Amino acid sequence: MIDSLQPDSYRGDEYDLIELQQLLKSPHRIIFKGTSPYQDVLLIESKNIRLYWNEHLEMNSLDERIYHEALVHPALHLSNRHNRVLIIGEECGLALREVLKYPRVNHVSLVAISPETLYAAQKTPEITELNEGSLFDKRVHIYESDIHEFLRTEQQPFNVIIADLPDPETEELSQFYTKEFFRQLTNKLSDDGILVCQSSSPEDTPLIYWSISKTLESESLHTLSYHVNVPWFGDCGFHLAGKEALIWEEGSKIDVPNRSLPYDLTSWFTFPPHVMSVKDQAIINSLECLTLHKFYAASGVDTIPTKGRSVFYDLQHRDQVKDANTEELIELRHLLSSSHRILYDGGTEGDNVLIFETSDVRLYLDKQLQFSSLDEQFYHEALVHPALAMVQKRERILIVGGGDGLAIREILKYPDVKHIDLVDLDPLILHMASNVPEVVALNEGSLHEKRVAIHQQDIQDFKKEKRDPYDVIIVDLPDPGDEILSRLYTVEFFGQLSNLLSKDGILVCQSHSPEYAPLVFWSIGLTLKGSGLHILSYQTEVPSFGDWGFHLAAKKPLLLEKREISVPNRTLPKDLFSLFTFSPKVLSILAHSQINTLSNLKLHQFYRQELLSNLQQSD
Numbered sequence: 001m002i003d004s005l006q007p008d009s010y011r012g013d014e015y016d017l018i019e020l021q022q023l024l025k026s027p028h029r030i031i032f033k034g035t036s037p038y039q040d041v042l043l044i045e046s047k048n049i050r051l052y053w054n055e056h057l058e059m060n061s062l063d064e065r066i067y068h069e070a071l072v073h074p075a076l077h078l079s080n081r082h083n084r085v086l087i088i089g090e091e092c093g094l095a096l097r098e099v100l101k102y103p104r105v106n107h108v109s110l111v112a113i114s115p116e117t118l119y120a121a122q123k124t125p126e127i128t129e130l131n132e133g134s135l136f137d138k139r140v141h142i143y144e145s146d147i148h149e150f151l152r153t154e155q156q157p158f159n160v161i162i163a164d165l166p167d168p169e170t171e172e173l174s175q176f177y178t179k180e181f182f183r184q185l186t187n188k189l190s191d192d193g194i195l196v197c198q199s200s201s202p203e204d205t206p207l208i209y210w211s212i213s214k215t216l217e218s219e220s221l222h223t224l225s226y227h228v229n230v231p232w233f234g235d236c237g238f239h240l241a242g243k244e245a246l247i248w249e250e251g252s253k254i255d256v257p258n259r260s261l262p263y264d265l266t267s268w269f270t271f272p273p274h275v276m277s278v279k280d281q282a283i284i285n286s287l288e289c290l291t292l293h294k295f296y297a298a299s300g301v302d303t304i305p306t307k308g309r310s311v312f313y314d315l316q317h318r319d320q321v322k323d324a325n326t327e328e329l330i331e332l333r334h335l336l337s338s339s340h341r342i343l344y345d346g347g348t349e350g351d352n353v354l355i356f357e358t359s360d361v362r363l364y365l366d367k368q369l370q371f372s373s374l375d376e377q378f379y380h381e382a383l384v385h386p387a388l389a390m391v392q393k394r395e396r397i398l399i400v401g402g403g404d405g406l407a408i409r410e411i412l413k414y415p416d417v418k419h420i421d422l423v424d425l426d427p428l429i430l431h432m433a434s435n436v437p438e439v440v441a442l443n444e445g446s447l448h449e450k451r452v453a454i455h456q457q458d459i460q461d462f463k464k465e466k467r468d469p470y471d472v473i474i475v476d477l478p479d480p481g482d483e484i485l486s487r488l489y490t491v492e493f494f495g496q497l498s499n500l501l502s503k504d505g506i507l508v509c510q511s512h513s514p515e516y517a518p519l520v521f522w523s524i525g526l527t528l529k530g531s532g533l534h535i536l537s538y539q540t541e542v543p544s545f546g547d548w549g550f551h552l553a554a555k556k557p558l559l560l561e562k563r564e565i566s567v568p569n570r571t572l573p574k575d576l577f578s579l580f581t582f583s584p585k586v587l588s589i590l591a592h593s594q595i596n597t598l599s600n601l602k603l604h605q606f607y608r609q610e611l612l613s614n615l616q617q618s619d
Contacts, residue, residue, distance in 0.1 A: 405443030
């Protein structure tokens, strides 16, 4: 999606570039900017507006344009005419904003699924600013009547119908994705018209995605499927449908102003093999046989079915049902416990809307996101507290990396910590963390605390000096995205760090994502074991980054006992045991991991391999 993505020079995730590009095109304030001998540093602040419907995140101002531009523009580009447009759902007016960019549009009917969301959007100035006043445009006719009643009484056909419906998580919502409902829409579509339907995630819920496609086709519609990555929501899927065959010509260009669309959308219409492999398992959803909400209730099933069974069988016979919204609720409660401003809060049960605004301070190093003030606590509390909860003594602490001071903030909560050595190579990061007010506020002035000694030097030089052993060593280094960084995740390096560790001490190492880079994650663990240490592996969910992994390592075997954090924290579960479990899919990669040594550097190769694989899957 981003033309500037250059795999040879960029270590980060594609999402980081997408988000940064969106931030720089939207209202923002650059707090700090500079270049050190090691990296470019950018600290940026923006307002983050979120809308929750029944505690589900529906809109995030950070990346909503990526979603709504992808929803609207392919359909309007393919339609021969778009004089009359029907939008079902999307009451915030953000899809409407995109539709009104086309001068030939002279009538838009907007039918609200959530009257409360429509009312909130009309009454909230910040939403009106986001949608550029689209809800008050004279070409727009808003209906709060039941969608079925509207379709029964509307006489004229539409050139484009945009169905931006809630995901079919309940039996009631599943009825919007039935052949009967699509038949009603087809009857209101002109002969050369285009229908576009948001269709859940082909990556996360491929069976739902392809079942929506099959249901559309059951009404004699031709479909054309595509998907796009939206940073805060992940992979989002759509289906175009029409009474005539649909073809997306290579090189077709969207010729209206936009902020996120690539020059050529062709890659959106291709899917990775593991998503395509589920297509033949798709089932038509009808009022007589509602299935989509059942698929949601059994979320988390692998895309590859159990041998000898269909995916549908596995879904129907799962014993453990996962609450897919748990992480979203944790994030919402976390944000509401932080500094925020409520813009709207109202409605009834089943149609409740909450809109609030927060300030988001983000640090980018070489265009790679390092932290967001909205959720950095998820990462830093998980990095620090399991190790400090399990260690017998925690008087002396060493932090390798972590120059932003956020991990130190967590360590200083323990009164029995007497001394912390912070070793970070980049003087610019240390200057920023010590002097930029926004960062000092985040780290609570931790670098100025008298128990903290700052060493601006290479860790390789620091560890050569004779020192008293440490009770805890925290390795918070950048991901091993190149050969130089890969050398910091070797048997030799970890062996030298273990020499600095007390006999009862614990080392914790951030280890990238078990979900998106499992080979990197497990290879770091295997490398720690190769240095003679015993390990325990765990993970947590960080909204800005997704699943993130860590390894605990010690000279003695580590026992996973019930441990409770004795200091204040905002994101960790009461019982840490849940952090130490992994899905079978992630565990299956463990057998393929390899030790990383100076004579056989593998990690940066695995990193590139998994990064490119993720990029190909998102295309």
